[in-house]
Amino acid sequence: MRFDLKTSVVKTREKRLGTIIGWRTGKASELSKDSAFTCAGCKGNGGKKLCEAVGPFTQGSTCSEQMVECQAGNVRDAVLIQHSPIGCGAGQVSYNSIYRNGLAIRNLPIENIKIINTNMKETDTVFGALDKLEQSIRDAWDRHHPKAIFVGTSCAAGIIGEDIDSITTKMQEELKIPIIPIPCEGFMSKHWSTGFDATQHGILRQIVNKHPKKQEDLVNVINLWGSDVFTPILKELGLRVNYAVDLARVEDLEKLSEAAATVTFCHTLSSYIAAVLEEQFGVPEVKAPQPYGIAGTDAWIRELAKVTHREEKAEAYIEREHQRIAPKLGELRTLLKGKKGYVATGSAYAHGLIAVLKELGIQVDGSLVFHHDPVYDNNDESKDSLAFLVKHYDDVPNFSVSNKQQYQFYGLLKKVKPDFILIRHNGLAPLASRMGIPAAPLGDEHHAVGYQGILNLGETILEILAHKKFHEDLSKHVKLPYTKWWLEQTDPYILEKQNYAVGKE
Structure with a gap:
């Protein structure tokens, strides 16, 4: 198998996919052609690398840990612990606002995110801070009684080599809920999208039901916080939506392996989780263009209908929508x-x-x-x-x-x-x-x-x-x-x- 769920560490995007973060301006067709050559017949990114423009400095960016914050930190009945200095928790302010807005537009009960920071200090980088992490897990349980606890690492935790796996294993045995290590330190990858994969890797390892009872009308929709546009679309095909990861419950994440298919609004976000669900849990990924524009949406609906055996309903829906929007x-x-x-x-x-x-x-x-x-x-x-x-x-x-x-x-x-x-x-x-x-x-x-x-x-x-x-x-x-x-x-x-x-x- 290509994906190893035995380890808590996910392979970075640059290692798996050949991801680049710089390419000098040219035609989109040129980048597409170079990409096709790069990956033709390769296993992962085993082909030649794309030429990447590398600058002398970075003016600003995002890190993988922040993506874990906006993914694992947005599971409604879970808690995320950031094993980090307090500065890494600054994003909690903006992500709390996004989380509350997302709940509002989905007509879900509005609440604050549940993220705890272990507040690693200078002395902790010398002597270690696993005791703080263990106490934070106990605090998370006492305050919120969550269905799962995620533990994300920071650059500081990664630099000193904190063994978070040992603490999460110990506390999982004690509390009898999934306690999921997510190594995601900012220097782990040059692009933050690896943080999406890190969260999804942890969910696939420790939350997803390993012995699923399939639901032929359930479709996983991998998304962020957007409005519920997929329910009315899939309803036309007689299908139900299972949103993940943001705004989901742990119960929804468990059901990812029970679905009839997996779709998304963005291939970047869903790439890892959809591929693993197909390879290791038998949930087919709908291999189609993204649902944008008439051509993309047509192809997306037809492929979803093919996978779920609803072709006639799909064609009728496509025809009605073409006429409606014209x-x-x-x-x-x-x-x-x-x-x-x-x-x-x-x-x-x-x-x-x-x-x-x-x-x-x-x-x-x-x-x-x-x-x-x-x-x-x-x-x-x-x-x-x-x-x-x-x-x-x-x-x-x-x-x-x-x-x-x-x-x-x-x-x-x-x-x-x-x-x-x-x-x-x-x-x-x-x-x-x-x-x-x-x-x-x-x-x-x-x-x-x-x-x-x-x-x-x-x-x-x-x-x-x-x-x-x-x-x-x-x-x-x-x-x-x-x-x-x-x-x-x-x-x-x-x-x-x-x-x-x-x-x-």
Whole structure:
């Protein structure tokens, strides 16, 4: 088997998939072609590496531990313990807000996240802090009586080699609930998406039912906090939704192995858990494009229907939806004709959003993705979201990979001059605004999913374009925090030139 659930440590994305976090601007088709060559016939990332642009510094990013915080920390009847200095817990503030908002839009009882920090201090890095971890697990049990406890590691815990497995094993025997070690220190991987895999690995090891009783109408939907758009879609096929990981209960996670299939809104998020569920628990992953735009949604629904034996219902639903959205879609295309958009999000999600923009008749001359996976865990061509985008919606001439580096983002936007940008990680939005470009921060990641998602996104774009004059006025009265030399550069990757082509023999 390709996936080892006997160890608590998941293989990083760069080792499994050949993930890169930098690629100098070129056509999307060029990156797709290089990726196909890289992974053709390989096992994991056993082919040649993509040429990766490596800069001399990182202006800002995210780490794997934060992704564990936003995944394991969002299981409703569980507790996450961060075995870390208190600074690593700063994200609890923003993730609590996101968690509460997610519960609200799903009409679930609103509550605060349950995350405990062990507050490792300087002396703990010398003498160890396993006693603090054990006490924190007891505190978690006494305060919340959770159905499971996750333990995530920090850079500090990883550097001193804390043996969290021994403590979690001991406490699991005592408390009789799953206590799950999740090694996820920030330096573990160069891209934060490994944190998704680390959480999912722990769930697959210690929570998922190992002797499932299959439910032929249950479908796993791997997601974050978005609105419940999948229930009405799957209901048309006579299917029920099992959301994971965020906002799920431990009971829902146990049922992952009982489902008839696994789907997602984003291949980046679901790659690991879907592949393992198929390989080791017999739950087929729906190998199809993501459900964005008409072509992607058609293919996604047809493949799900094929796996669950509901082809007739699928065709009837597709026909009804095509007819329903046609008048409004035509109106939106007229209103948005001539507009230029830019997408700056995670990898596979960006591919889906670009498809929707092109469905709306919007010109997309450029896009920034925060990383690139040449292949996903199942190594199936049908899930090549970048190739699907190029094939069905034409090329993107200025396609870039950069790990949320603001200093590069300025040059990328300056070259393309879009009318607006789509973004999920809002830290880049203020820079665009100071350049006179409005942004649509897609806090609800399901906003553009499916047939209705095309209309949703079109209406959102019209709303932000109505405020474009404000951003243009703002740009005339602010100063960007860069030197005159940098502002005059035409190549955002000029600092990477000396280090370019890492991995090229």
